[in-house]
Amino acid sequence: MIKGFKEFILRGNVIDLAVAVVIGAAFTAVVTAIVTGIFNPLIAALFSAEALNDAFQVQVGASTLKFGLVLGAIIQFLLVAVVVYFVFVLPINHLKKVSFFKSKQSPAEEVIAEAPPTDLELLAEIRDLLAAQQQGTGAPTGRAAGAPGSADHPWPNE
Structure with a gap:
């Protein structure tokens, strides 16, 4: 308190x-x-x-x-x-x-942070981890296959 x-x-x-x-x-x-x-x-x-x-x-x-x-x-x-x-x-x-209060950085210097994964992406990764664990093949690396943002997803930028 x-x-x-x-x-x-x-x-x-x-x-x-x-x-x-x-x-x-x-x-x-x-x-x-x-x-x-x-x-x-x-x-x-x-x-x-x-x-x-x-x-x-x-x-x-x-x-x-x-x-x-x-x-x-x-x-x-x-x-x-x-x-x-x-x-x-x-x-x-x-x-x-007159830009007295504006930031001195140019837009090129700003670091654009990667967007956090969406709920759908997290759930897809959890699903794939559980499926891999049940099959005994170990945990997949990176984004789960077929998850939004992965290379084999139909909409990779989603």
């Missing part, structure tokens, strides 16, 4: 997520300061209110609907989206286009 927990913690995703949460919290403080310090006073000045939260208030019976509060949250969300897009997404997409 401890080994599984150690593998979970040391996975790159967990560390990346932890860093993202910490930076996100710090970034939220910056955006909140911008909305509170710049946009709230500007909008409040336009609508004769002390803060954006107090703008666009509608009295409905004993309750007060605060549309300014919702507007402030929307502005804050849009600011976060704009900064994330222009600071992170756009530069990373540009770097991907």
Whole structure:
């Protein structure tokens, strides 16, 4: 159980997520300061209110609907989206286009691994091994005769 927990913690995703949460919290403080310090006073000045939260208030019976509060949250969300897009997404997409993150190997250098045998191939080999064992002739070598991929199979590339 401890080994599984150690593998979970040391996975790159967990560390990346932890860093993202910490930076996100710090970034939220910056955006909140911008909305509170710049946009709230500007909008409040336009609508004769002390803060954006107090703008666009509608009295409905004993309750007060605060549309300014919702507007402030929307502005804050849009600011976060704009900064994330222009600071992170756009530069990373540009770097991907100029092959910064792509592998340095050429396709000729890549080693193509042989495909593992299919279930049908394995079963055919087992059948032939059992048949050879019952006849006392020993085990055949390589792929079983007639098995997919062997030379005498009707479809050798299968």
